[in-house]
Amino acid sequence: xxxxxxxxxxxxxxxxxDLALVQTRLQRVAxxxxxxxxxxxxxxxxxxxxxxxxxxxxxxxxxxxxxxLTGYAGQISLGHAGLLAAGAFTAGILFREVGAPFWITLPxxxxxxxxxxxxxxxxxxxxxxxxxxxxxxxxxxxxVYAGGxxxxxxxxxxxxxxxPPSLGGLSLADGRAWYFVLALAAGATLLLCLNLLRxxxxxxxxxxxxxxxxxxxxxxxxxxxxxxxxxxxxxxxAVAGALFAxxxxxxxxxxxxxxxxxxxxAMIIIGGMGSLLGAVLGAVFVTLFPYWIESALLALPGARRxxxxxxxxxxxxxxxxxxxxLVFEPLGLVGIWHRVQTYFLLWPFRRRPAAxxxx
Amino acid sequence: MQxxxxxxxxxxxxxxxxxxxxxxxxxxxxLNLAHGELMMLGAYLLLATASLFAGNPLTALAAALGLSxxxxxxxxxxxxxKMTGEMVLAAVLATVALGVLLxxxxxxxxxxxxxxxxxxxxxxxxxxxLPGGARISTCAALLIVAxxxxxxxxxxxxxxxxxxxxxxxxxQSPLLAAQRxxxxxxxxxxxxxxxxLTGSVAGMLIALDSGLTGTMVVIGLKAFPAALxxxxxxxxxxxxxxxxxxxxxxxxxxxxxxxxxxxxPFLVLIAMLIVRPWGLFGTREELDRV
Numbered sequence: 001x002x003x004x005x006x007x008x009x010x011x012x013x014x015x016x017x018d019l020a021l022v023q024t025r026l027q028r029v030a031x032x033x034x035x036x037x038x039x040x041x042x043x044x045x046x047x048x049x050x051x052x053x054x055x056x057x058x059x060x061x062x063x064x065x066x067x068x069l070t071g072y073a074g075q076i077s078l079g080h081a082g083l084l085a086a087g088a089f090t091a092g093i094l095f096r097e098v099g100a101p102f103w104i105t106l107p108x109x110x111x112x113x114x115x116x117x118x119x120x121x122x123x124x125x126x127x128x129x130x131x132x133x134x135x136x137x138x139x140x141x142x143x144v145y146a147g148g149x150x151x152x153x154x155x156x157x158x159x160x161x162x163x164p165p166s167l168g169g170l171s172l173a174d175g176r177a178w179y180f181v182l183a184l185a186a187g188a189t190l191l192l193c194l195n196l197l198r199x200x201x202x203x204x205x206x207x208x209x210x211x212x213x214x215x216x217x218x219x220x221x222x223x224x225x226x227x228x229x230x231x232x233x234x235x236x237x238a239v240a241g242a243l244f245a246x247x248x249x250x251x252x253x254x255x256x257x258x259x260x261x262x263x264x265x266a267m268i269i270i271g272g273m274g275s276l277l278g279a280v281l282g283a284v285f286v287t288l289f290p291y292w293i294e295s296a297l298l299a300l301p302g303a304r305r306x307x308x309x310x311x312x313x314x315x316x317x318x319x320x321x322x323x324x325x326l327v328f329e330p331l332g333l334v335g336i337w338h339r340v341q342t343y344f345l346l347w348p349f350r351r352r353p354a355a356x357x358x359x
Numbered sequence: 360m361q362x363x364x365x366x367x368x369x370x371x372x373x374x375x376x377x378x379x380x381x382x383x384x385x386x387x388x389x390l391n392l393a394h395g396e397l398m399m400l401g402a403y404l405l406l407a408t409a410s411l412f413a414g415n416p417l418t419a420l421a422a423a424l425g426l427s428x429x430x431x432x433x434x435x436x437x438x439x440x441k442m443t444g445e446m447v448l449a450a451v452l453a454t455v456a457l458g459v460l461l462x463x464x465x466x467x468x469x470x471x472x473x474x475x476x477x478x479x480x481x482x483x484x485x486x487x488x489l490p491g492g493a494r495i496s497t498c499a500a501l502l503i504v505a506x507x508x509x510x511x512x513x514x515x516x517x518x519x520x521x522x523x524x525x526x527x528x529x530x531q532s533p534l535l536a537a538q539r540x541x542x543x544x545x546x547x548x549x550x551x552x553x554x555x556l557t558g559s560v561a562g563m564l565i566a567l568d569s570g571l572t573g574t575m576v577v578i579g580l581k582a583f584p585a586a587l588x589x590x591x592x593x594x595x596x597x598x599x600x601x602x603x604x605x606x607x608x609x610x611x612x613x614x615x616x617x618x619x620x621x622x623x624p625f626l627v628l629i630a631m632l633i634v635r636p637w638g639l640f641g642t643r644e645e646l647d648r649v
Contacts (some may be wrong), residue, residue, distance in 0.1 A: 130451065322456035
């Protein structure tokens with residue numbers, strides 16, 4: 001993991017401190033405050049804001065899994081929407097065809113995702129970079145086609161309706177309940193990623209990303225770890241897709257267009273490659289962005305006239321923001337955040353980046 | 360017979376679009392995923408000039424072609440030039456972002472409704488009877504002719520033209536090319552503008568034939584497997600790839616399932632990536648370079 005700037009005076013003196021996820025007192029306080037804020041939020045927020053928060057959590061699960069694959073293992077995937085679709089359709093089909101409850105469909109989605117992960121990952125053993133991205137893109141179209149085919153063949157041409165998950169008479173229909181479930185799911189994903197990344201697996205991935213040949217010389221089984229990256233990432237993604245299906249109560253191929261993939265890729269770029277915090281920040285940014293644009297547009301004079309064009313403005317603004325980040329801030333929001341941190345840590349001195357240090 | 364004609368038309372479309380992918384990739388190693396959008400933009404430019412020069416189709420066409428050249432140069436100067444020296448992936452993602460931006464902008468300017476530039480230009484599009492009972496619309500026939508002309512011109516230009524040789528040199532080794540005094544930025548800009556031009560020709564002819572909406576982007580994306588199947592750095596390969604993808608698509612649609620249309624090119628692509636990732640005519644070392 002990247003060495004975060006830390007205040008002076010903090011030294012780790014035993015292994016327990018080294019293993020702890022939350023280390024300094026400031027961090028403990030920050031985590032506690034964040035947790036309290038997250039718990040308090042649904043009791044203060046409007047239903048609309050609650051829905052936004054749920055969307056953010058769902059997006060965060062997806063972007064975390066993509067970050068594992070692309071940001072850490074260095075395997076580029078443009079098939080993310082296809083994997084989400086696979087998870088959503090697994091849940092939808094199992095529910096429709098055999099009436100399976102969620103505690104079967106979610107693991108089933110994970111299994112399908114893992115299986116597809118092997119399929120998506122196989123090209124990575126031969127292909128690198130661009131060609132890998134292209135092969136995952138092709139698989140995206142295949143998965144979406146299969147979903148569409150199922151819809152038309154079975155006569156659900158408008159989509160599959162799914163009932164909210166229920167357990168022993170309790171049904172998950174309330175927005176607030178959904179909020180907590182999704183927050184827990186996102187938190188669990190984050191924890192899983194954190195622990196994966198500091199364990200052997202994650203370090204092997206980062207070695208592969210840095211230099212494949214060197215990683216192999218270090219005794220890392222390249223093929224196995226690449227496939228593992230695809231399998232784990234795809235399984236998480238598919239579960240996110242299944243959760244999405246339950247949350248919406250509705251599955252349709254239209255929701256899983258290429259644009260969704262682009263959005264997820266944008267999340268990890270805008271957030272900052274190679275950082276879990278970046279994945280979360282990117283998910284928040286990209287999910288809320290259209291709503292900011294919409295409210296900004298409506299605040300302009302003569303809002304009525306733009307009402308029909310919000311969608312197009314969104315598209316254009318989204319592309320523009322993505323370009324701006326790629327050109328001017330390749331490290332993303334996390335890069336900005338680290339710069340702010342460094343500024344205050346070093347104050348009143350300034351850090352001068354070494355010439356040519358920009359990646 | 361009609362089937363053969365359909366294959367020819369579709370192959371011509373794919374080939375004309377695919378050569379744009381090949382040009383940019385061959386010269387600058389960037390996969391231009393905004394090519395479909397640039398092609399659509401070219402078609403909309405024709406719509407714009409059609410209303411300017413109403414009743415004067417040739418002027419309108421020429422003006423639109425000129426504008427699309429400028430668009431290509433602008434794309435390079437304003438965006439892709441900034442991405443040189445970055446990771447290849449970053450450059451590709453920049454083109455993706457450009458595509459999203461263009462898609463939104465086009466809808467903002469020209470609305471999302473279906474438009475007919477042929478009507479605006481006052482052109483008719485009568486079907487032609489071919490020997491053997493097949494039919495082909497005039498625009499589709501024009502498209503095949505245009506593809507042949509464009510490819511012939513590109514072959515000659517890259518083989519004998521002064522700038523064509525420079526483009527090939529820059530593609531082979533930017534460092535050596537720059538040391539020999541070749542202006543890389545000019546060469547890259549030229550590649551982008553030529554690529555946009557050929558894409559726009561395709562876009563305009565398709566729009567004249569069957570109208571114009573935002574969904575045209577899909578055609579651009581489907582042409583990209585054609586470029587890859589033939590080999591991303593080979594023009595000849597783009598022709599062969601277009602023929603393979605188009606015949607697979609038309610035959611499968613005809614004999615198996617019309618719904619397959621959107622997915623066939625990508626199935627062909629996957630098969631090719633498994634068997635021979637560098638494509639039919641591509642250079643093998645390319646794979647390790649990216």
